[in-house]
Amino acid sequence: MTEASNGEQGQNQPALAATLTLAASAFAAGTTLLAKALGTNTLGPALNPLQISHGRFLFAFMAISLVAMIMRPKFTKPALGLHLGRSTLGWGGVTLMFAAAAFIPLSDATAISFLNPVVGMLLAIPFLGERIGIWRWGSAAVAFAGALILVRPGSGAIELGAVLALAAALCLGGELIFIKLLARREKPFQILLVNNAIGLTISSVAVFFVWASPTPAQWLALAGVGVLMAAAQACFVNAMLRAEASFVAPFFYTTLAFAALYDALVFSVLPDLISWLGASLIIGAAIILVWRESRSRQDN
Template sequence: MTTPVSAASSRDMVGQAIGLTLTTIITFGVQDAVSKILVASYSPFQITMMRYWAFALFALWLVSRQAPIRHALRSKATGWQVLRGLLLMADIWFFALALQTMPLGEMQAITLVYPLLVTLFAVPILGEKVGVFRIAAVLAGFAGAMIIVRPGGVPLSWGVLFTLASAAFYALYIVVTRKVSQIDSTATSMVYASIVGLVLSSVVGFSFWQPMGWNDLALVGVVMVTTCAGHGVMMLALSKAPASVLQPFNYFSLPWAIALSYFVFGHLIDPMSMVGAAVVVAAGLVVMARERMKRVGVAADPPLPGKE
């Protein structure tokens, strides 16, 4: 039986985790805004490569504190781990490409269809069954996305398609992460995601290399620092509360993106697009609620990384 003291302590831990989650979202939002400034002058592949250097080194350092890297490389699902790294890299590439032309607010709203895509992809890959409530929520979420790209809204352009591709690859990455979490350790997953992404981003990024001035290198430094800080704070949050408790607070990324888009780039999302964004968010929350109900009494999924 939980004592009043332990219950209060648990509430404090959850409160701290929520605060850390919001801090993570703020940090990653700043990263997106600075990245958007950089990709206006440099190839998204170059900026992605430099950002991934920081992420990979940070992840490998974390793993090495627990055990030698060579031990973490021993996977029972090597093919799935490599695929997972490819999916994460594709997600980040398409996200960076979309940043060149898409406003942050509308882009974040469309990206938030990823929980709905997770529901769809989990059916063939994980063998999950989807009920009528989640099917309705998925359809409503896509309707919300269509409101954003309606005639008179955000033009249907390569930026929109890149954003949707980013959301799709991220959803696939999450589903594959769930699959490999039943086979390999978190350390193994981190090592493979780091190494696969490091190699891919460097091979492609160097072919688009342009010399950078000191001011732009300083901005790259901000991207690298926010990458490491965001992941570090996110992991601390997940150590204090389950991912299922914190997941709904990730939708704070939408108002934060809208605010950054206005104050940094002078762009304000239009009212109808705001309605579409609200529909996407509501649909995502319904899907999360139904998945949480479905997993009552079942081992919870391991913590999933937030949107890179």
């Protein structure tokens, strides 16, 4: 059997891909839940978002390094410049997202974070030379309208948490450009390991200025953030290897449902009508974008 046919066989497992993506969604929402607990007074004195993101990279790097020692994968020379750009934006996006979770419902923060593929699409115009058609522009407009609703500008004061989540989406959208460039050069596991190593370095410098001794419960939560994030990344990468991106992506939007469920169970916070309206516009726009991308590849 040829390498090509092996790849095709690997991408013909939609049920497993959907299951892995749902697991990734549950894990990703879990990291935001723990970040909210750490950023409020739930587990002790609130920790700075810089310290929470440090815990995320520290324990994720430990988990991924353990897997690397067991699997012993082959590595190639990394494109350090691209990795540095990707990791800096990723660290910034994660830190801002964790900060947002302390101020607004998890469902709102999660919905706004779904803007990142739209931001990545727009940034691909100048940086990757991609052309944007009417469908892409339309989905971008609808998504940003949803974000504007979640910012709640007519409530008398713009929600700080929503602004932080929007900034996170911008950073994560920029990160997608670097991920696309890296994916052409290196294997997913190498990208994941190098990303977490650089992210740990950046976050270790940043946390020096805000460090506070965590309580035992906070240490467990910090470990949970890192391990759950590593698990989410691993599940999502494996899902992408087993089905087309256009099939996998919509399942990842169930992260919003998990976030709303966790918020309701732990913090007794329920999304209001504005939350559902804004989230529906963003997710609807993202799904349309994925569908259109799939049609474009079929036409070509």
